[in-house]
Amino acid sequence: MNKIRNRNLRKTLTTLCFLLVVGLPGYGQKLPKKDEILQQLRLANNYFMEKWPDAGKTIITNKERPANIWTRAVYYEGLMALYTIDADKRYHNYATQWGEKHQWAPARDLFTRNADNQCCGQTYIDLYRLDKQAIQIKAIKDNIDAMVNSDQVDDWDWIDAIQMAMPIFVKLGVTYNDPKYFDKMYALYAHTKYKEGGNGLYNPEDKLWWRDKDFVPPYKEPNGEDCYWARGNGWVVAALVRVLDELPKSDAHYQEYLTDLTNMLAALAPLQRKDGFWNVSLHDPTHFGGKEATGTALFTYGMAWAINKGLVDKKVYLPIVTKAWKALSKESLHKNGFLGYVQGTGKEPKDGQPVTYTSKPDFEDYGLGCFLLAGTEVYKLANSL
Template sequence: MKKLLSFLLLTLFAASLTAQNTNKFFKSNHIKRTMNKAAYWQLKNPKHELYDWTNGAFYAGVFAAWETTGKKRLWNAMIDMGEANEWKPGPRLQHADDHAICQTYIDLYRVEKDQKMIEPFRKTVDEMIATPYKTGEIRPITWWWCDALFMAPPALVKLGVTLDEPKYLEFSDKLFRETYDLLFDKEENLYARDMMYQTNWKEPKTEANGEKIFWSRGNGWVMGGLVRVLDELPADYENRAFYEDQFLKMAERIKSLQQDDGLWRASLLDPKSYPGGEASGSGFFTYALAWGVNNGLLEKSEYQPVVEKAWIGLNGLIQPDGHVGWTQPIGADPRANFTNDSWEVYGTGAFLLAGSEVIKMDW
């Protein structure tokens, strides 16, 4: 009996310590410190051209971290980035990847009111609207891959809202709906990465367990893009319901695919083939679900526990030096291997975006 009592007391004590250790992750000071640590490490370890899509995701997170922590160092880093880029998008006129960085330009413009920060992007979009897109076999539309829905729509919608120019919102609506019609699987409520990952493609691809291939990061970027669009659109915008409906359906599906450690695997429907929790997809899902709770689109009692588990899991990916480990490298599907030493700037961006919403929740 004494042994049983001792075991129960030890179990309760261990559970108490675990609760104490995880509770710290939700304290405001801890969230800010961790966000700054991750951002500072990444700024010291740059990668890719500053206008690149990877940095588009990173600096979106840096702006969110600056809003959250108010650190001047983060603000200066964004201004330096914009100046180095001459406030231009990437060189490809119609490629969504080259528009992602412009999200941060517009966010900075809203504070500074300096026209040079947005004028190059406005001119690019006007030229893009006037220039027909050249299609191909797997590129029948402008935004033919699902990640594009994070890259370009938030930038276009931010531009339209900022300048009170409906044409930019309408253009984004048109291209977004084309991607939805092409890639959204209404049975799974998930996006295929591109046409080659659909079951009706001439050479169908499946996971080892026979399931369809749905990439965690690709769907994470879609959900991140959806909430960044929804965060901008007026409540009475005529097409807002289109985006809300997608977000709600995807949120429910993503919730069902969360693993025991709170994270999501590189392949959403075959987690056993990719056992490690992946930082960038998990970070974007956490960001999107937390935003949904904070903005009243998702039921708090149902989704806040999902966010809680996810945020604890994400904190476990932060390495002692501050870098966000377990980030899958650049690719187009779940197959690329990654470890605790694997990092990419977009993994940090996703973590910073997640923290910026988690800190707003009522813990």
């Protein structure tokens, strides 16, 4: 009991110190001008588009994979976000080429239930909304319809899946004005949150998520704290942003999603490093401690979006976003557009290490997607100040 009480006291003191610091005059710096932010986004994106001119070329690392797997799908989420503030026809054409070369189908299997394989559907739906070509949405709609028409709800047994698939359900529900997609989406989310791994992967005490059942207590980090992987929690933040951005406020679970997002942001705020990044292990800065761009970008995305929507206190979160964007754009972004400090694929702090300014992750695409999502919202924020 004393251990729990001491732990809660530490968290309270950390939060109070954080709030005191962000209230000091001159904390952080001003966001750069929107034109500078846009140039940074273009630089990073052009680097990738020039490196991968063929959107259908398979990805070869330790083995060959189709180019519409989740890593590439996250990049296209970012590209479509960039397109909303920078209407360059090249972006639309590049995304369309990607869809066409994969027959507008999920990765690997037409009727997969795996969220990683479904993630590409987010961009297919966005393009369908622009172009109204039935072929763009048919396969992903058929795929999700098969899930909606089944009783199974335990598919999302790792928290990354929430980002990979959850926004597809809300996009289909909005596109077809059909709440059955919203209902199924919540059933899947609720299983992950409340039941997966025993009592769910969300810890209501810390307002953060264990990545999967392997990290539910009694698993501990070297310092004795729970393992909250930065990018895994970043995926949940991104998913909630993308869902809330479209879900009707009249939906029965809208408020729960909103509460989950704002609680997560409040828990993440005092964990930001002095240099603007977040550690890969959120509660153990000594476990592969260091700068990491993907979790940082996803948290920046969520916080900037929440400021833009008036959901959080700008005075508290603007300095955090400013510090984070400075870290991403000045320390992660290279002069040629390459992104450093991107942790490779995996599920925990040790994976893809060492993560450095010059280290190349096994896949370069998803890190860029996270960067573009964050930068697009930071651009909008700078435009409103």
